[in-house]
Amino acid sequence: MSLAVLASRALSGAHAHVVRVETHLGPGLPGFNVVGLPDAGVRESRERVRAAIINSGFEFPAGRITVNLSPADLPKESGRFDLPIALGLLLASGQLPGPPSAGDAGGKPPAMPASESILARLVLAGELSLTGALTPVTAPLLIALGVARDQPDATLVLPAGSAEQAAWVPGLRVLSARSLADVAAHITGAHALPDAVPAPWPEPPPVPCLSDVRGQPAARRALEVAAAGGHSLLMVGPPGAGKSMLAQRLPGLLPPLSRTQALEAAAVAALAGHAQAPAGQPPFRAPHHSLSVPALVGGGTHPRPGEISLAHHGVLFLDELPEFNRRTLESLREPLETGRVLISRAMRTARFPARFQLVAAMNPCPCGWRGHPARACACTPDQVARYAGRVSGPLLDRIDLHLRLPPVAPEDLDGPPGEASPAVRERVLACRGRQLERQDKPNAALAGAELDCHCALDESGRELLRQAMRRLRGSARVLHRTLRVARTIADLEGAERLGARHVAQAVQYRAE
Numbered sequence: 001m002s003l004a005v006l007a008s009r010a011l012s013g014a015h016a017h018v019v020r021v022e023t024h025l026g027p028g029l030p031g032f033n034v035v036g037l038p039d040a041g042v043r044e045s046r047e048r049v050r051a052a053i054i055n056s057g058f059e060f061p062a063g064r065i066t067v068n069l070s071p072a073d074l075p076k077e078s079g080r081f082d083l084p085i086a087l088g089l090l091l092a093s094g095q096l097p098g099p100p101s102a103g104d105a106g107g108k109p110p111a112m113p114a115s116e117s118i119l120a121r122l123v124l125a126g127e128l129s130l131t132g133a134l135t136p137v138t139a140p141l142l143i144a145l146g147v148a149r150d151q152p153d154a155t156l157v158l159p160a161g162s163a164e165q166a167a168w169v170p171g172l173r174v175l176s177a178r179s180l181a182d183v184a185a186h187i188t189g190a191h192a193l194p195d196a197v198p199a200p201w202p203e204p205p206p207v208p209c210l211s212d213v214r215g216q217p218a219a220r221r222a223l224e225v226a227a228a229g230g231h232s233l234l235m236v237g238p239p240g241a242g243k244s245m246l247a248q249r250l251p252g253l254l255p256p257l258s259r260t261q262a263l264e265a266a267a268v269a270a271l272a273g274h275a276q277a278p279a280g281q282p283p284f285r286a287p288h289h290s291l292s293v294p295a296l297v298g299g300g301t302h303p304r305p306g307e308i309s310l311a312h313h314g315v316l317f318l319d320e321l322p323e324f325n326r327r328t329l330e331s332l333r334e335p336l337e338t339g340r341v342l343i344s345r346a347m348r349t350a351r352f353p354a355r356f357q358l359v360a361a362m363n364p365c366p367c368g369w370r371g372h373p374a375r376a377c378a379c380t381p382d383q384v385a386r387y388a389g390r391v392s393g394p395l396l397d398r399i400d401l402h403l404r405l406p407p408v409a410p411e412d413l414d415g416p417p418g419e420a421s422p423a424v425r426e427r428v429l430a431c432r433g434r435q436l437e438r439q440d441k442p443n444a445a446l447a448g449a450e451l452d453c454h455c456a457l458d459e460s461g462r463e464l465l466r467q468a469m470r471r472l473r474g475s476a477r478v479l480h481r482t483l484r485v486a487r488t489i490a491d492l493e494g495a496e497r498l499g500a501r502h503v504a505q506a507v508q509y510r511a512e
Helices: 045-055 082-092 114-121 140-150 180-188 217-229 243-248 259-271 293-297 326-330 333-338 381-388 393-397 421-439 449-454 459-472 476-493 500-508
Strands: 003-012 015-026 031-035 064-070 122-124 155-159 173-177 233-236 315-318 340-344 349-353 357-362 401-404
Touching: 003 082, 003 140, 003 349, 015 082, 015 140, 031 045, 045 082, 064 082, 082 122, 082 180, 114 122, 114 180, 140 155, 140 259, 173 180, 217 233, 217 243, 217 401, 217 421, 217 476, 233 243, 243 315, 243 357, 259 349, 293 326, 326 393, 333 340, 393 476, 421 449, 421 476, 449 476, 459 476, 459 500, 476 500
Parallel strands: 003 122, 031 064, 122 155, 155 173, 233 357, 233 401, 315 357
Antiparallel strands: 003 015, 015 064, 340 349
16 A cells, blocks of 8 residues: 555644544655644654664665645644654555555455554554654643543553553553554554553642641631632731641642543643642642743743643642732633633644632732731831732632731630641532532532522522622622622531521622
Protein backbone atom coordinates (compact mmCIF):
# COMPACT_ATOMS: atom_id res chain seq x y z
CA MET A 1 0.00 0.00 0.00
CA SER A 2 1.11 3.59 -0.53
CA LEU A 3 -1.23 5.27 1.98
CA ALA A 4 -1.59 4.64 5.70
CA VAL A 5 -3.98 6.35 8.12
CA LEU A 6 -3.44 6.21 11.88
CA ALA A 7 -4.96 8.04 14.85
CA SER A 8 -3.29 10.31 17.37
CA ARG A 9 -4.14 13.30 19.57
CA ALA A 10 -3.24 17.00 19.56
CA LEU A 11 -3.48 19.22 22.63
CA SER A 12 -5.31 22.53 22.46
CA GLY A 13 -5.74 24.12 25.85
CA ALA A 14 -6.99 21.41 28.18
CA HIS A 15 -8.50 19.31 25.39
CA ALA A 16 -7.00 16.43 23.40
CA HIS A 17 -8.42 16.58 19.89
CA VAL A 18 -8.53 13.66 17.46
CA VAL A 19 -5.86 13.84 14.73
CA ARG A 20 -5.68 11.64 11.61
CA VAL A 21 -2.06 11.00 10.65
CA GLU A 22 -2.20 10.31 6.88
CA THR A 23 1.09 9.12 5.38
CA HIS A 24 1.44 8.86 1.58
CA LEU A 25 4.41 7.41 -0.28
CA GLY A 26 4.43 8.24 -3.98
CA PRO A 27 6.78 8.33 -6.97
CA GLY A 28 9.03 11.27 -7.69
CA LEU A 29 12.15 12.87 -6.32
CA PRO A 30 12.80 11.92 -2.70
CA GLY A 31 11.23 14.39 -0.27
CA PHE A 32 9.62 14.40 3.17
CA ASN A 33 6.91 17.00 3.81
CA VAL A 34 4.70 17.36 6.89
CA VAL A 35 1.54 19.48 6.44
CA GLY A 36 -1.42 20.29 8.66
CA LEU A 37 -0.24 23.35 10.62
CA PRO A 38 2.79 21.71 12.33
CA ASP A 39 5.14 23.69 14.57
CA ALA A 40 8.93 23.39 14.54
CA GLY A 41 8.85 20.41 16.90
CA VAL A 42 6.60 18.48 14.51
CA ARG A 43 8.55 19.47 11.39
CA GLU A 44 11.77 18.25 12.99
CA SER A 45 10.19 14.80 13.30
CA ARG A 46 11.42 14.12 9.76
CA GLU A 47 15.00 13.68 10.97
CA ARG A 48 14.03 11.77 14.11
CA VAL A 49 11.78 9.40 12.18
CA ARG A 50 14.40 8.77 9.48
CA ALA A 51 17.09 7.78 11.99
CA ALA A 52 14.67 5.80 14.19
CA ILE A 53 13.43 3.68 11.26
CA ILE A 54 16.96 2.84 10.11
CA ASN A 55 18.24 2.09 13.63
CA SER A 56 15.22 -0.14 14.31
CA GLY A 57 16.24 -2.49 11.50
CA PHE A 58 13.91 -1.21 8.77
CA GLU A 59 14.62 0.58 5.49
CA PHE A 60 13.75 4.21 5.05
CA PRO A 61 11.57 4.31 1.89
CA ALA A 62 12.76 6.16 -1.17
CA GLY A 63 10.14 8.34 -2.81
CA ARG A 64 8.05 11.41 -2.21
CA ILE A 65 6.65 11.29 1.32
CA THR A 66 3.73 13.48 2.40
CA VAL A 67 2.36 13.39 5.95
CA ASN A 68 -0.94 15.19 6.54
CA LEU A 69 -2.03 15.89 10.12
CA SER A 70 -5.78 16.38 9.86
CA PRO A 71 -7.68 18.60 10.66
CA ALA A 72 -5.46 21.16 8.94
CA ASP A 73 -6.73 24.16 10.93
CA LEU A 74 -5.72 22.72 14.32
CA PRO A 75 -2.18 23.66 15.38
CA LYS A 76 0.06 20.65 16.09
CA GLU A 77 3.00 20.77 18.48
CA SER A 78 5.62 18.57 20.19
CA GLY A 79 7.11 15.27 19.08
CA ARG A 80 4.18 13.02 20.03
CA PHE A 81 3.39 12.43 16.34
CA ASP A 82 6.76 10.72 15.70
CA LEU A 83 5.39 7.26 16.43
CA PRO A 84 2.32 7.35 14.14
CA ILE A 85 4.37 8.99 11.35
CA ALA A 86 7.06 6.29 11.54
CA LEU A 87 4.48 3.48 11.60
CA GLY A 88 2.64 5.10 8.71
CA LEU A 89 5.83 5.06 6.64
CA LEU A 90 6.44 1.39 7.40
CA LEU A 91 2.84 0.55 6.46
CA ALA A 92 2.87 2.66 3.29
CA SER A 93 6.15 1.12 2.14
CA GLY A 94 4.91 -2.43 2.75
CA GLN A 95 7.41 -3.24 5.49
CA LEU A 96 4.48 -3.87 7.83
CA PRO A 97 1.30 -5.65 6.69
CA GLY A 98 -1.59 -3.25 6.22
CA PRO A 99 -5.09 -3.29 4.76
CA PRO A 100 -5.18 -4.29 1.07
CA SER A 101 -6.02 -1.71 -1.55
CA ALA A 102 -9.51 -1.47 -3.08
CA GLY A 103 -8.30 -3.03 -6.34
CA ASP A 104 -7.00 -6.25 -4.79
CA ALA A 105 -8.86 -9.57 -4.98
CA GLY A 106 -10.28 -8.90 -8.44
CA GLY A 107 -12.47 -6.00 -7.38
CA LYS A 108 -14.08 -8.03 -4.61
CA PRO A 109 -14.35 -6.52 -1.11
CA PRO A 110 -10.97 -7.21 0.47
CA ALA A 111 -10.73 -9.43 3.49
CA MET A 112 -9.66 -7.63 6.62
CA PRO A 113 -6.27 -8.83 7.84
CA ALA A 114 -5.54 -9.04 11.53
CA SER A 115 -3.29 -6.00 11.37
CA GLU A 116 -6.14 -3.82 10.05
CA SER A 117 -8.43 -4.66 12.94
CA ILE A 118 -5.56 -3.85 15.33
CA LEU A 119 -4.77 -0.54 13.60
CA ALA A 120 -8.41 0.54 13.59
CA ARG A 121 -8.50 0.49 17.38
CA LEU A 122 -5.11 2.10 18.10
CA VAL A 123 -4.47 5.67 19.18
CA LEU A 124 -0.71 6.33 19.07
CA ALA A 125 1.44 9.02 20.64
CA GLY A 126 5.16 8.98 21.33
CA GLU A 127 8.37 10.84 20.60
CA LEU A 128 11.19 8.84 19.02
CA SER A 129 14.86 9.09 19.82
CA LEU A 130 17.38 8.52 17.04
CA THR A 131 17.90 4.97 18.30
CA GLY A 132 14.22 4.10 17.83
CA ALA A 133 13.46 4.18 21.56
CA LEU A 134 10.30 5.96 22.71
CA THR A 135 10.52 8.85 25.18
CA PRO A 136 7.66 10.07 27.43
CA VAL A 137 5.14 12.58 26.07
CA THR A 138 3.61 15.68 27.60
CA ALA A 139 0.27 15.41 29.44
CA PRO A 140 -0.46 11.68 29.02
CA LEU A 141 -3.36 11.99 31.46
CA LEU A 142 -5.01 14.63 29.28
CA ILE A 143 -4.60 12.43 26.20
CA ALA A 144 -6.03 9.42 28.04
CA LEU A 145 -9.02 11.39 29.36
CA GLY A 146 -9.78 12.58 25.82
CA VAL A 147 -9.58 9.07 24.36
CA ALA A 148 -11.73 7.62 27.17
CA ARG A 149 -14.35 10.32 26.54
CA ASP A 150 -14.45 10.18 22.72
CA GLN A 151 -13.28 6.63 21.88
CA PRO A 152 -13.95 4.40 24.90
CA ASP A 153 -13.35 1.23 22.83
CA ALA A 154 -9.96 2.40 21.54
CA THR A 155 -6.56 1.20 22.76
CA LEU A 156 -4.02 3.88 23.62
CA VAL A 157 -0.34 3.18 22.92
CA LEU A 158 2.11 5.37 24.87
CA PRO A 159 5.80 5.20 25.80
CA ALA A 160 6.71 3.46 29.02
CA GLY A 161 6.64 6.07 31.77
CA SER A 162 3.71 7.89 30.21
CA ALA A 163 1.54 4.78 29.89
CA GLU A 164 1.62 4.11 33.64
CA GLN A 165 0.11 7.56 34.26
CA ALA A 166 -2.52 7.18 31.54
CA ALA A 167 -3.54 3.82 33.02
CA TRP A 168 -5.07 5.69 35.98
CA VAL A 169 -8.02 6.57 33.72
CA PRO A 170 -10.73 3.97 34.41
CA GLY A 171 -12.22 1.96 31.57
CA LEU A 172 -9.41 2.66 29.07
CA ARG A 173 -6.95 0.08 27.80
CA VAL A 174 -3.40 1.46 27.68
CA LEU A 175 -0.41 -0.37 26.20
CA SER A 176 3.17 0.40 27.19
CA ALA A 177 5.83 0.53 24.45
CA ARG A 178 9.58 1.03 24.75
CA SER A 179 10.55 1.32 21.07
CA LEU A 180 9.32 1.59 17.51
CA ALA A 181 10.30 -2.05 16.97
CA ASP A 182 8.04 -3.13 19.86
CA VAL A 183 5.02 -1.39 18.34
CA ALA A 184 5.80 -2.86 14.90
CA ALA A 185 5.98 -6.34 16.43
CA HIS A 186 2.59 -5.75 18.08
CA ILE A 187 0.99 -4.80 14.76
CA THR A 188 2.37 -7.86 12.98
CA GLY A 189 1.32 -10.11 15.85
CA ALA A 190 4.87 -11.27 16.53
CA HIS A 191 4.90 -9.92 20.06
CA ALA A 192 2.04 -8.20 21.89
CA LEU A 193 2.66 -5.03 23.84
CA PRO A 194 2.05 -5.35 27.59
CA ASP A 195 -0.86 -3.60 29.26
CA ALA A 196 0.32 -0.66 31.31
CA VAL A 197 0.19 -1.24 35.05
CA PRO A 198 -1.05 1.90 36.80
CA ALA A 199 1.14 3.27 39.52
CA PRO A 200 -0.29 3.00 43.05
CA TRP A 201 -2.94 5.62 43.71
CA PRO A 202 -1.24 8.15 45.98
CA GLU A 203 -2.50 8.93 49.44
CA PRO A 204 -3.66 12.53 49.99
CA PRO A 205 -1.06 14.67 51.74
CA PRO A 206 -1.77 15.78 55.31
CA VAL A 207 -3.55 19.11 55.69
CA PRO A 208 -3.55 21.53 58.65
CA CYS A 209 -6.31 21.01 61.20
CA LEU A 210 -8.91 23.64 62.08
CA SER A 211 -8.24 23.02 65.78
CA ASP A 212 -4.99 25.00 65.36
CA VAL A 213 -7.07 28.18 65.04
CA ARG A 214 -7.81 29.63 68.47
CA GLY A 215 -10.77 31.94 68.95
CA GLN A 216 -12.56 33.41 65.91
CA PRO A 217 -15.81 31.41 66.26
CA ALA A 218 -17.58 33.53 63.64
CA ALA A 219 -14.77 32.95 61.14
CA ARG A 220 -14.82 29.21 61.80
CA ARG A 221 -18.55 29.17 61.15
CA ALA A 222 -18.12 31.17 57.93
CA LEU A 223 -15.45 28.73 56.77
CA GLU A 224 -17.83 25.83 57.39
CA VAL A 225 -20.58 27.55 55.39
CA ALA A 226 -18.13 28.27 52.56
CA ALA A 227 -17.00 24.62 52.46
CA ALA A 228 -20.55 23.27 52.66
CA GLY A 229 -21.87 25.27 49.72
CA GLY A 230 -18.72 25.86 47.66
CA HIS A 231 -18.93 29.62 48.30
CA SER A 232 -16.22 32.22 47.81
CA LEU A 233 -15.03 34.07 50.92
CA LEU A 234 -13.41 37.42 51.72
CA MET A 235 -11.85 37.95 55.16
CA VAL A 236 -10.98 41.45 56.35
CA GLY A 237 -9.02 41.84 59.55
CA PRO A 238 -5.86 43.16 61.19
CA PRO A 239 -2.50 41.37 60.97
CA GLY A 240 -2.41 38.22 63.08
CA ALA A 241 -6.18 37.73 63.14
CA GLY A 242 -5.82 34.28 61.53
CA LYS A 243 -6.88 34.96 57.94
CA SER A 244 -4.14 32.87 56.34
CA MET A 245 -4.51 30.06 58.89
CA LEU A 246 -8.21 29.78 58.17
CA ALA A 247 -7.71 29.76 54.41
CA GLN A 248 -5.06 27.03 54.59
CA ARG A 249 -7.48 24.80 56.50
CA LEU A 250 -10.33 25.02 54.02
CA PRO A 251 -9.12 22.09 51.83
CA GLY A 252 -9.31 19.84 54.91
CA LEU A 253 -13.03 20.62 55.21
CA LEU A 254 -13.95 20.05 51.56
CA PRO A 255 -15.26 16.74 50.20
CA PRO A 256 -12.56 14.54 48.66
CA LEU A 257 -12.18 14.70 44.90
CA SER A 258 -13.66 11.96 42.80
CA ARG A 259 -11.25 9.93 40.69
CA THR A 260 -12.20 11.87 37.56
CA GLN A 261 -11.77 15.24 39.32
CA ALA A 262 -8.38 14.20 40.67
CA LEU A 263 -7.25 13.12 37.20
CA GLU A 264 -8.46 16.40 35.65
CA ALA A 265 -6.57 18.44 38.25
CA ALA A 266 -3.38 16.40 37.73
CA ALA A 267 -3.71 16.69 33.93
CA VAL A 268 -3.96 20.49 34.09
CA ALA A 269 -0.95 20.60 36.42
CA ALA A 270 1.05 18.53 33.92
CA LEU A 271 0.19 21.03 31.18
CA ALA A 272 1.75 23.76 33.32
CA GLY A 273 4.91 21.70 33.79
CA HIS A 274 4.17 20.44 37.30
CA ALA A 275 4.75 16.72 37.80
CA GLN A 276 1.81 16.19 40.14
CA ALA A 277 0.31 12.84 40.98
CA PRO A 278 -3.48 12.79 41.28
CA ALA A 279 -4.72 12.88 44.85
CA GLY A 280 -8.10 12.98 46.55
CA GLN A 281 -7.30 16.25 48.33
CA PRO A 282 -8.54 19.43 46.58
CA PRO A 283 -5.59 21.54 45.35
CA PHE A 284 -4.65 24.71 47.22
CA ARG A 285 -2.93 27.54 45.35
CA ALA A 286 -1.67 30.71 47.05
CA PRO A 287 0.17 32.87 44.47
CA HIS A 288 2.17 35.97 45.43
CA HIS A 289 0.51 39.33 44.85
CA SER A 290 3.15 40.30 42.28
CA LEU A 291 1.95 37.78 39.67
CA SER A 292 0.86 38.95 36.23
CA VAL A 293 -2.41 38.41 34.36
CA PRO A 294 -1.01 35.49 32.26
CA ALA A 295 0.36 33.88 35.42
CA LEU A 296 -3.08 34.07 37.02
CA VAL A 297 -5.44 33.17 34.17
CA GLY A 298 -2.99 31.54 31.74
CA GLY A 299 -1.43 32.65 28.49
CA GLY A 300 1.81 32.82 26.56
CA THR A 301 2.68 32.25 22.90
CA HIS A 302 1.74 28.61 23.41
CA PRO A 303 -1.03 29.07 26.01
CA ARG A 304 -0.49 27.34 29.31
CA PRO A 305 -2.82 27.20 32.31
CA GLY A 306 -2.52 29.80 35.06
CA GLU A 307 -3.11 29.68 38.80
CA ILE A 308 -6.90 29.66 38.49
CA SER A 309 -6.72 26.49 36.39
CA LEU A 310 -4.17 24.91 38.71
CA ALA A 311 -6.77 25.49 41.45
CA HIS A 312 -9.43 23.62 39.42
CA HIS A 313 -11.64 21.61 41.81
CA GLY A 314 -9.82 23.28 44.71
CA VAL A 315 -9.05 26.56 46.46
CA LEU A 316 -7.39 29.73 45.18
CA PHE A 317 -6.18 31.90 48.08
CA LEU A 318 -5.31 35.52 47.37
CA ASP A 319 -3.66 37.06 50.43
CA GLU A 320 -3.23 40.85 50.65
CA LEU A 321 -5.93 41.27 47.99
CA PRO A 322 -5.53 45.04 47.41
CA GLU A 323 -1.81 44.59 46.70
CA PHE A 324 -2.59 42.66 43.51
CA ASN A 325 -2.53 44.61 40.27
CA ARG A 326 -6.01 45.97 39.50
CA ARG A 327 -5.99 44.49 35.98
CA THR A 328 -4.96 41.13 37.38
CA LEU A 329 -7.87 41.08 39.82
CA GLU A 330 -10.38 42.13 37.16
CA SER A 331 -9.38 39.12 35.07
CA LEU A 332 -11.02 36.92 37.73
CA ARG A 333 -14.51 38.19 37.06
CA GLU A 334 -15.46 35.98 34.10
CA PRO A 335 -13.88 32.74 35.39
CA LEU A 336 -15.69 33.15 38.71
CA GLU A 337 -18.99 33.11 36.81
CA THR A 338 -18.27 30.57 34.06
CA GLY A 339 -15.80 28.14 35.65
CA ARG A 340 -13.47 28.27 32.64
CA VAL A 341 -11.05 30.64 30.92
CA LEU A 342 -10.76 31.29 27.19
CA ILE A 343 -7.39 32.51 25.87
CA SER A 344 -7.41 33.80 22.30
CA ARG A 345 -4.31 34.23 20.17
CA ALA A 346 -3.85 35.06 16.48
CA MET A 347 -3.38 31.41 15.49
CA ARG A 348 -5.28 29.54 18.17
CA THR A 349 -7.80 29.63 20.98
CA ALA A 350 -7.24 27.63 24.16
CA ARG A 351 -9.78 26.74 26.83
CA PHE A 352 -8.80 25.76 30.34
CA PRO A 353 -11.05 24.68 33.23
CA ALA A 354 -11.19 27.03 36.22
CA ARG A 355 -13.87 25.76 38.60
CA PHE A 356 -12.18 27.00 41.78
CA GLN A 357 -13.27 28.31 45.17
CA LEU A 358 -11.90 31.79 45.84
CA VAL A 359 -10.72 32.77 49.31
CA ALA A 360 -9.28 36.28 49.70
CA ALA A 361 -7.86 38.19 52.63
CA MET A 362 -7.03 41.84 53.21
CA ASN A 363 -6.28 44.34 55.96
CA PRO A 364 -8.86 47.02 56.82
CA CYS A 365 -6.42 49.80 55.88
CA PRO A 366 -2.83 50.25 54.60
CA CYS A 367 -1.30 50.06 58.07
CA GLY A 368 -3.65 47.27 59.12
CA TRP A 369 -4.78 48.64 62.49
CA ARG A 370 -8.01 50.44 61.63
CA GLY A 371 -10.62 49.54 64.25
CA HIS A 372 -8.11 47.72 66.47
CA PRO A 373 -8.93 48.19 70.18
CA ALA A 374 -5.29 48.49 71.27
CA ARG A 375 -3.39 49.85 68.25
CA ALA A 376 -3.84 53.31 66.71
CA CYS A 377 -4.40 53.58 62.96
CA ALA A 378 -2.11 56.11 61.24
CA CYS A 379 -4.03 56.18 57.94
CA THR A 380 -6.02 59.16 56.73
CA PRO A 381 -9.59 58.68 55.43
CA ASP A 382 -8.34 59.26 51.88
CA GLN A 383 -5.69 56.57 52.27
CA VAL A 384 -8.27 54.12 53.60
CA ALA A 385 -10.63 54.90 50.72
CA ARG A 386 -7.91 54.50 48.11
CA TYR A 387 -6.81 51.22 49.67
CA ALA A 388 -10.34 49.79 49.65
CA GLY A 389 -10.88 51.12 46.13
CA ARG A 390 -8.14 48.89 44.73
CA VAL A 391 -10.70 46.08 44.75
CA SER A 392 -13.58 46.90 42.40
CA GLY A 393 -17.25 46.63 43.26
CA PRO A 394 -18.00 44.13 40.47
CA LEU A 395 -15.37 41.76 41.87
CA LEU A 396 -16.68 42.16 45.43
CA ASP A 397 -20.18 41.42 44.12
CA ARG A 398 -18.94 38.01 42.98
CA ILE A 399 -17.70 36.99 46.44
CA ASP A 400 -20.45 35.28 48.43
CA LEU A 401 -19.26 35.72 52.03
CA HIS A 402 -17.75 38.94 53.40
CA LEU A 403 -16.40 38.60 56.93
CA ARG A 404 -14.68 41.00 59.30
CA LEU A 405 -12.29 39.35 61.75
CA PRO A 406 -11.54 41.00 65.10
CA PRO A 407 -8.09 40.67 66.68
CA VAL A 408 -7.61 37.50 68.71
CA ALA A 409 -7.85 38.08 72.47
CA PRO A 410 -4.90 36.85 74.57
CA GLU A 411 -7.18 34.63 76.65
CA ASP A 412 -8.30 32.84 73.46
CA LEU A 413 -4.69 31.99 72.62
CA ASP A 414 -4.30 30.23 75.98
CA GLY A 415 -7.68 28.50 75.76
CA PRO A 416 -8.48 24.96 74.67
CA PRO A 417 -8.30 24.07 70.97
CA GLY A 418 -11.44 24.44 68.91
CA GLU A 419 -13.34 21.79 66.99
CA ALA A 420 -11.11 19.68 64.75
CA SER A 421 -11.42 19.46 60.99
CA PRO A 422 -12.77 15.85 60.83
CA ALA A 423 -15.85 16.76 62.88
CA VAL A 424 -16.58 19.83 60.78
CA ARG A 425 -15.94 17.88 57.60
CA GLU A 426 -18.61 15.35 58.55
CA ARG A 427 -21.21 18.11 58.66
CA VAL A 428 -19.92 19.51 55.36
CA LEU A 429 -20.17 16.10 53.68
CA ALA A 430 -23.75 15.63 54.96
CA CYS A 431 -24.67 19.09 53.69
CA ARG A 432 -23.09 18.48 50.26
CA GLY A 433 -24.94 15.15 50.09
CA ARG A 434 -28.28 16.96 50.49
CA GLN A 435 -27.36 19.38 47.72
CA LEU A 436 -26.26 16.66 45.29
CA GLU A 437 -29.41 14.63 45.97
CA ARG A 438 -31.64 17.67 45.43
CA GLN A 439 -29.95 19.46 42.50
CA ASP A 440 -26.79 17.50 41.58
CA LYS A 441 -24.51 20.52 42.18
CA PRO A 442 -23.28 22.68 45.08
CA ASN A 443 -25.44 25.62 46.11
CA ALA A 444 -22.84 28.09 44.85
CA ALA A 445 -23.55 26.91 41.29
CA LEU A 446 -27.33 27.50 41.39
CA ALA A 447 -28.58 29.97 38.78
CA GLY A 448 -31.73 31.23 37.09
CA ALA A 449 -34.81 29.08 37.57
CA GLU A 450 -32.90 26.81 39.96
CA LEU A 451 -32.90 29.62 42.53
CA ASP A 452 -36.69 29.93 42.30
CA CYS A 453 -37.07 26.17 42.63
CA HIS A 454 -34.60 25.39 45.41
CA CYS A 455 -34.38 28.71 47.31
CA ALA A 456 -38.05 29.49 47.83
CA LEU A 457 -38.60 31.80 50.83
CA ASP A 458 -41.48 32.02 53.27
CA GLU A 459 -43.15 35.42 53.64
CA SER A 460 -41.05 36.56 56.62
CA GLY A 461 -37.81 35.61 54.89
CA ARG A 462 -38.86 37.37 51.67
CA GLU A 463 -39.65 40.61 53.51
CA LEU A 464 -36.40 40.48 55.47
CA LEU A 465 -34.43 40.00 52.24
CA ARG A 466 -36.19 42.98 50.61
CA GLN A 467 -35.33 45.23 53.54
CA ALA A 468 -31.72 44.04 53.60
CA MET A 469 -31.22 44.65 49.88
CA ARG A 470 -32.66 48.17 50.21
CA ARG A 471 -30.36 48.91 53.12
CA LEU A 472 -27.27 47.41 51.49
CA ARG A 473 -28.20 48.80 48.05
CA GLY A 474 -27.18 45.43 46.66
CA SER A 475 -27.35 44.39 43.02
CA ALA A 476 -29.32 41.46 41.62
CA ARG A 477 -26.10 39.45 41.76
CA VAL A 478 -25.77 40.17 45.51
CA LEU A 479 -29.38 39.08 46.05
CA HIS A 480 -28.82 35.80 44.26
CA ARG A 481 -25.62 35.09 46.14
CA THR A 482 -27.34 35.85 49.43
CA LEU A 483 -30.05 33.35 48.53
CA ARG A 484 -27.42 30.68 47.78
CA VAL A 485 -25.72 31.24 51.13
CA ALA A 486 -29.08 31.11 52.92
CA ARG A 487 -29.80 27.80 51.18
CA THR A 488 -26.50 26.41 52.47
CA ILE A 489 -27.22 27.58 56.02
CA ALA A 490 -30.60 25.85 55.85
CA ASP A 491 -28.97 22.68 54.51
CA LEU A 492 -26.52 22.64 57.41
CA GLU A 493 -29.54 22.68 59.74
CA GLY A 494 -31.39 20.08 57.68
CA ALA A 495 -34.22 22.52 56.93
CA GLU A 496 -36.20 22.07 53.72
CA ARG A 497 -37.55 25.63 53.37
CA LEU A 498 -35.69 28.90 53.80
CA GLY A 499 -36.81 31.06 56.69
CA ALA A 500 -36.06 34.48 58.15
CA ARG A 501 -33.29 33.13 60.38
CA HIS A 502 -31.43 31.66 57.41
CA VAL A 503 -31.73 34.92 55.47
CA ALA A 504 -30.60 36.93 58.50
CA GLN A 505 -27.40 34.90 58.82
CA ALA A 506 -26.73 35.13 55.08
CA VAL A 507 -27.25 38.92 55.11
CA GLN A 508 -24.70 39.26 57.93
CA TYR A 509 -22.08 37.89 55.55
CA ARG A 510 -22.79 40.72 53.09
CA ALA A 511 -22.48 43.61 55.60
CA GLU A 512 -19.58 45.86 54.66
